[in-house]
Every structure is written in structure tokens, then in C-alpha cells.
Amino acid sequence: MTQATIFALSSGQPPAGVAVIRISGPATVEVIKAMVGSVPAPRQASLRTIRNRNGEILDQGLVLYFQGPNSFTGEDCAELQVHGSRAVVNAVAQALRDFGLRPAEAGEFARRAFEHGRLDLVEVEGLSGLVSAETEMQRKLALQTGMGALSAQYNGWAERLTYARAMIEAELDFADEDDAPESAADLIDGDLAALIAEMSLASASAKSSEIVRNGFKVAIIGAPNAGKSSLLNAMAKREVAIVTDIAGTTRDVLTVDLDLEGYLVRLFDTAGIRESDDIVEREGILRAKAAARSADMILYLREAGCGSDVFEDHGIPYLSIETKADLHSENGLSALRISSVTGEGLDKIRQAIVGVARETWNDGSSAGNERHREHIALTSQFIQNAVDEPRLELKADALRAAGDELGRITGRVDVEDLLDVIFSKFCIGK
Numbered sequence: 001m002t003q004a005t006i007f008a009l010s011s012g013q014p015p016a017g018v019a020v021i022r023i024s025g026p027a028t029v030e031v032i033k034a035m036v037g038s039v040p041a042p043r044q045a046s047l048r049t050i051r052n053r054n055g056e057i058l059d060q061g062l063v064l065y066f067q068g069p070n071s072f073t074g075e076d077c078a079e080l081q082v083h084g085s086r087a088v089v090n091a092v093a094q095a096l097r098d099f100g101l102r103p104a105e106a107g108e109f110a111r112r113a114f115e116h117g118r119l120d121l122v123e124v125e126g127l128s129g130l131v132s133a134e135t136e137m138q139r140k141l142a143l144q145t146g147m148g149a150l151s152a153q154y155n156g157w158a159e160r161l162t163y164a165r166a167m168i169e170a171e172l173d174f175a176d177e178d179d180a181p182e183s184a185a186d187l188i189d190g191d192l193a194a195l196i197a198e199m200s201l202a203s204a205s206a207k208s209s210e211i212v213r214n215g216f217k218v219a220i221i222g223a224p225n226a227g228k229s230s231l232l233n234a235m236a237k238r239e240v241a242i243v244t245d246i247a248g249t250t251r252d253v254l255t256v257d258l259d260l261e262g263y264l265v266r267l268f269d270t271a272g273i274r275e276s277d278d279i280v281e282r283e284g285i286l287r288a289k290a291a292a293r294s295a296d297m298i299l300y301l302r303e304a305g306c307g308s309d310v311f312e313d314h315g316i317p318y319l320s321i322e323t324k325a326d327l328h329s330e331n332g333l334s335a336l337r338i339s340s341v342t343g344e345g346l347d348k349i350r351q352a353i354v355g356v357a358r359e360t361w362n363d364g365s366s367a368g369n370e371r372h373r374e375h376i377a378l379t380s381q382f383i384q385n386a387v388d389e390p391r392l393e394l395k396a397d398a399l400r401a402a403g404d405e406l407g408r409i410t411g412r413v414d415v416e417d418l419l420d421v422i423f424s425k426f427c428i429g430k
């Protein structure tokens with residue numbers, strides 16, 4: 001069965017100055033010929049009149065043709081850059097349907113690129129990240145994933161595994177010759193151990209890169225009326241949380257997303273921690289404690305000069321903060337003093353958060369993600385089995401299993417079950 005030829009609006013929703021409509025598949029040449037007269041030279045923008053099947057003029061715009069396999073998807077592709085109104089886009093889409101093309105599904109262009117070997121799965125994930133990046137760090141991380149550096153690391157590991165297995169299999173073939181100089185198995189065990197160590201490092205930094213993707217979680221914790229909700233509002237620069245002088249106002253965990261120097265920071269406001277008989281407030285306090293435990297950083301708030309301390313060491317980086325500095329004169333203590341009313345000290349909080357986030361991410365020594373981490377953990381396990389296994393045949397089997405598991409990261413090995421999950425994260429037209 002030949003592939004359907006697909007099309008999609010690849011630029012944002014109309015109205016816009018220009019709309020880019022992308023076409024990919026075997027009927028591209030024929031359809032472009034019919035709509036704009038002839039097929040422009042590959043990769044050269046050509047200004048054309050665009051018509052529907054009845055020869056009616058729809059618009060005038062730039063037409064680009066990319067001859068497969070030198071295109072994004074690896075198939076014949078074209079782009080129509082038309083005026084970005086809803087009416088023009090609809091008319092062109094209708095014309096394409098009339099020519100027998102069908103609208104693309106989410107991620108279908110990227111999926112074809114993967115299927116034609118233009119991108120591996122890691123690069124596809126990078127692309128997906130680049131399309132959805134909201135902060136500067138997310139953009140950098142996605143570039144690192146999408147430009148092949150990470151794939152090269154995984155492919156390098158795969159080559160070392162293949163080499164190790166080849167050595168074992170060679171030794172198997174010569175097993176009956178007594179004068180084999182030195183056991184290949186002994187030689188490769190050293191490199192396999194090194195590989196396990198490298199994988200464990202990469203895994204740890206892949207975990208920290210989740211902070212860039214999913215946000216650096218900062219929980220605001222403190223006694224009732226310490227000024228937690230006021231701080232959240234001041235940082236968000238809008239009234240997200242209800243602020244009153246009634247202790248126990250906040251019960252749910254509230255969150256706002258901030259972009260601090262390119263880091264996505266997810267700030268959590270929580271219920272004040274105290275003994276309470278109110279079942280709703282008690283639930284809120286349980287949630288506050290849970291938020292603290294799962295945070296990447298905690299801000300402990302206490303009203304300057306008074307206020308009870310609810311500090312609890314979770315082994316998570318924290319900052320002790322004295323609030324309402326505008327109401328209390330300096331008492332010589334070194335704690336960070338802030339006022340949500342005057343804004344004093346808020347910059348210091350921002351700097352401290354960015355400092356810890358930066359340290360935690362370690363500026364992206366690896367850009368791997370949770371999916372990679374799972375495959376890396378299994379791969380390491382198989383390699384360890386190979387190292388521990390004295391019988392050569394079983395050693396080779398374990399190495400084959402390790403190579404297959406590693407291949408699932410880039411998609412060289414059967415990953416059919418994964419594809420839908422990865423590609424469905426794309427928007428239509430990519």
C-alpha cells in the first residue's frame with residue numbers, strides 16, 4: 001500500500017501574516033503541478049498563483065519543493081506560504097482535500113521522518129521539546145537532545161557492546177584451541193565495568209534534566225500567617241492566593257509557574273503548619289508536608305522577631321526567610337529578610353532559587369529523559385549479568401540483550417509500542 005499524501009497547517013492558528021501549509025507524500029509533485037502550474041526547482045522559493053481543481057484562483061504565495069529523500073520526512077514534500085487568514089487557509093485545505101490528500105495527524109510528519117531514517121527517536125524527542133519549549137533552558141536542553149549529540153553518546157555505547165560481543169563470540173569459535181593467548185572475556189570485562197559507570201553518571205544527570213523540562217519545584221512552608229500566600233502573590237505579580245489575617249486561610253496547595261533566568265520554577269503555596277481540629281485544614285497540612293517532601297527546594301517562612309518555626313529537615317536544599325521586614329526592625333540576625341509589601345529581599349530569593357536550580361541541573365551534562373533512564377538501567381543490569389557470567393555463551397547472550405535494550409532508546413530496536421506515545425505529543429503539522 002502506498003503512503004497517503006498528507007497536508008497540514010504547520011504555522012500557528014490564523015489569522016497571521018503568513019500561513020505555512022506543508023505537504024508530504026507520493027502525490028506531492030502531481031498536486032503541486034496542478035495547483036501552481038509546474039513544480040519549482042527543489043529548495044527554491046518561487047512566487048506562484050495557487051489554484052484549486054477547477055482552476056479558480058485561491059491566493060498568490062511562495063511555493064517550495066523538497067525532493068525526497070532530501071526532505072524533512074524523507075518523502076517528496078512541498079510548502080505553500082500563503083496569506084494567513086482563516087478563509088485562505090480553509091480554501092487551500094479544501095483544494096488539497098479535493099486532490100485526494102488527507103489532513104495529517106499530530107506528529108505524522110515527524111513519524112514519517114523517523115520511519116525513513118531521517119531522525120532517530122532521541123532526535124524526535126528533541127524536536128518535540130523544541131516545538132514546545134517555553135523557557136531558555138528548555139530550548140537549550142531540546143537542542144542538545146535534537147542535534148544528535150545525545151544520539152552519538154548512545155550509539156558509542158552500542159558500538160562498545162557490539163565489539164565486546166564480537167570478542168566473546170570469536171573466543172567461542174576458538175574455544176577448543178588450547179593456545180589462545182589471552183582470554184578476550186577478561187579483556188572486555190574492564191570496558192564493560194567502565195560502561196556501567198558511565199551509564200550511571202548519565203542516568204543521574206538525566207534525572208536532573210527533568211528539572212528543566214518539568215520545572216524546579218519550590219515549596220513555601222511555614223506557620224499560619226507567616227506570609228506564605230503573600231510571597232506567592234508577590235513573586236507571581238498577581239493575586240493568585242487569598243490573603244487574610246485569619247490563620248488557616250490556605251488549605252489547598254496552590255501553584256504558579258515562573259520563568260527565572262530561563263528556568264521554569266514551579267512555586268507551591270501551602271497551608272500553614274500547626275495543630276488543628278478542622279478536618280479540612282488538617283488535610284491541607286498533610287498536603288503541605290507532602291509538597292515539602294517532593295520539592296527540589298523549600299522556603300521556610302517565619303515572621304521576623306516572632307512566629308513559631310516549623311522547620312523540618314528533609315535533606316532538601318532550603319532557605320530560611322524572615323517575613324514582614326517592613327513591620328520589624330532589623331535585629332542583627334543573618335536570616336534573609338523580606339517584605340511582600342515593599343518587595344525587599346524578593347530578588348535575593350529569586351537569585352537563591354536560580355542558584356540551586358543551576359547547581360542541580362549542572363548545566364546539562366546530559367539531556368536524557370525518564371524514558372532513557374529506564375532503558376539505561378535495564379541495559380546496565382544486562383551488562384552486569386554479562387560481567388558476572390563465566391560461561392561464554394551466556395555472556396554473549398547477556399550482551400545481546402544489553403544491546404537490544406540500548407537500541408530501544410534511539411529506536412533502532414523494536415519500539416512499536418512506544419511510537420504512539422512519543423508522536424502523539426506533537427501538534428498537528430510537525
Ligand SMILES: Nc1nc2c(ncn2[C@@H]2O[C@H](COP(=O)(O)OP(=O)(O)O)[C@@H](O)[C@H]2O)c(=O)[nH]1
Nearest residue numbers: 225226227228229230243244245324339340341
Ligand atoms: N506588613 C506586612 N504584612 C504582611 C506581609 N506579608 C503578609 N502580610 C500580612 O500577614 C497576614 C497573613 O498573610 P498570608 O500571606 O495570608 O500568610 P500565610 O497564612 O502564611 O499564607 C495578612 O494579613 C497579610 O496581609 C508583609 O511583608 N508585610
Ligand SMILES: [Mg+2]
Nearest residue numbers: 228229249250
Ligand atoms: Mg496562606
